Amino acid sequence: MNLFSANWVLIIGAAIFAIGCSSTGSTPSLEADKSDGPPVPQPTSVVSSALSGTNGGTLTIAATADIPHKDVHQEVQETLTTMGPGLAYSRLLRLRSGKEDQPNLLLECDLCQNWELSDDFSYVFNLRSDIRWQNVAPVNGRALTAEDVVFSLDRLKTPGWPNAPLLASIGKATALGDLSLQIDLALEDADALLALADGHAKIVAPEAVAVTGDLKYGPVIGTGPWIWQETAAESMEFVRNTDYFENGLPFLDQLNVSVLRSGALVGANDPDQVAAFQAGLVDVMSVGASEWDMVRKGDTEFQSVVSRRSGAGVVLVMNSRKPGLKETSVRQAVFQAIDPWDYLDIVWSGEGFASVGIPVRETDWLLDRPEMRRSFFADPGKARELLLNSGQTLPVDLEVTVRIERTGGEDLVLERKLISDLTAVGFNPELRRMNPVQFNDLVIGSTKDFQLAVGAIPPTSTTNSYLFGLLHSKGQWNLAGHNDAQLDLMIEAQAMEFNDTARRDQLVDIQRRVLDQAYLFSPVTTASRWVFSNDLKGFEPNTALSEYNFWSRAWLDR
Secondary structure (H helix, E strand, O other): OOOOOHHHHHHHHHHHOOEOEOOOOOOOOOHHHOOOOOOOOOOOOOOOOOOOOOOOOEEEEEEOOOOOOOOOOOOOOHHHHHHOHHHHOOOOEEEOOOOOOOOOOOEEEOOEEEEEEOOOOEEEEEEOOOOEOOOOOOOOOOEOOHHHHHHHHHHHOOOOOOOHHHHOOEEEEEEEEOOEEEEEEOOOOOOHHHHHHOOOOOOOOHHHHHOOOOOOOOOOOOOOOEEEEOOOOOEEEEEEOOOOOOOOOOOOOEEEEEEOOOOOOOOOOOHHHHHHHHOOOOOEEEEOHHHHHHHHHOOOOOEEEEEEEEEEEEEEEEOOOOOOOOOHHHHHHHHHOOOHHHHHHHHHOOOOEEEOOOOOOOHHHOOOHHHHHHHHOOOHHHHHHHHHHOOOOOOEEEEEEEEOOOOOHHHHHHHHHHHHHHHHHOEEEEEEEEOHHHHHHHHHOOOOOOOEEEEEOOOOOOHHHHHHHHHOOOOOOOOOOOOOHHHHHHHHHHHOOOOHHHHHHHHHHHHHHHHHOOOEEEEEEEEEEEEEOOOEEOOOOOOHHHOOHHHHHOEEOO
């Protein structure tokens, strides 16, 4: 059986990648392959170390959108998932908290005590014995069972629901007892556990669902650190769950979420939100570049932190099917004309980082900056030499399509820098500006009517979703339009590699291949900047996979 049929590629590249889109094919079984290959290593279960902090106080967070309803399984909206009712729930797994280097997709137990992977590609999870549902009717504080987890995973996979594709690699879940369950893999996917740690993979109580048949109108009852309070539409309030299973957490007595709607243009200047922060009406908010400038220019004392994550940001991609860019040496000349780290400083004020854009487990899974710069970028002399040796007549015409965002300031600086660098080595770049809708149609959609494009990429959350969606020849997006059999085999091999050390080496080689063939790279991979009051301590956000556990670990020194 060929696990990497076109069907498999579509599931990994589309279903896992595009949360909110429905799966487009059947899921192949693993039965024929369970006995093949080397022994599978067993993961080590990890739980973040105990924290010290001060109990008490109320923290107010700024959100920018109202929640559509309260059913965490039937919506992908981030406010609902990470700042709204979703805060009341736990998951089987979560991302590791604390002062970890980012990007960070390191897993740890949430509801589980440990887990192990058998050689037939089934995971067995043992649950903690001290977990109780929040003491709210009709669940009334009963103990969590494995059947609750099975019920929740089955419900999340309801056909047609927007979060169902998240579990494309997850097969049947079976309770083995009150505190243990087995989860089979539908696909031999080394990223499968990340789906169980995703912020959308909430564990819900069957009794709560049974009240009205779904959870759109509540009740909101979880096993998490925060208990939902019914409030007005403009705000959401949570109080500390005194029966929460992690001793001493959460530190805060109350968490308030204030809905401060953005302007008509998402991402545009929002002085009202900044004014609320400066007036002390909110303690924490995530800011874009324009809001960051306003906060910095104000008189309010504050702290800030940047959370880095892979799989989102800006991509520079070349269409290898277009005349002029079919030659690898011409694409390589474009890369050598550019210094991505200079762009980071000039265009994005040092926020984010340059990479191939692939979400990775840890920072050392990324190709390091010295090798990237030495081998693939920042050598205008080599760029000109590559152009001359390619047989092209200089200057070489090159159409540059740039996605224009709402604020425009960064776009103009990027345009000027890119056009200048390309012109200096022998290209004749022609700028073509596109709004987001036009850009998506021509670059990300099926049209692929571009030569070189720069703009936001569809966000991905896992290694395989990025590789199979954007870089595999049969991927739904295959931005570079290549047909690279060697790269395809490399992507397929790493997807089934459960040994972290071996997989890390394979991914570094994949990054080298992508840059050597000059298909695409991310001149700025996303970073989320948060600003917060000086008396907030222990605030260490990791926003990958819609994570939200960090709220329970923050405390106030007031």
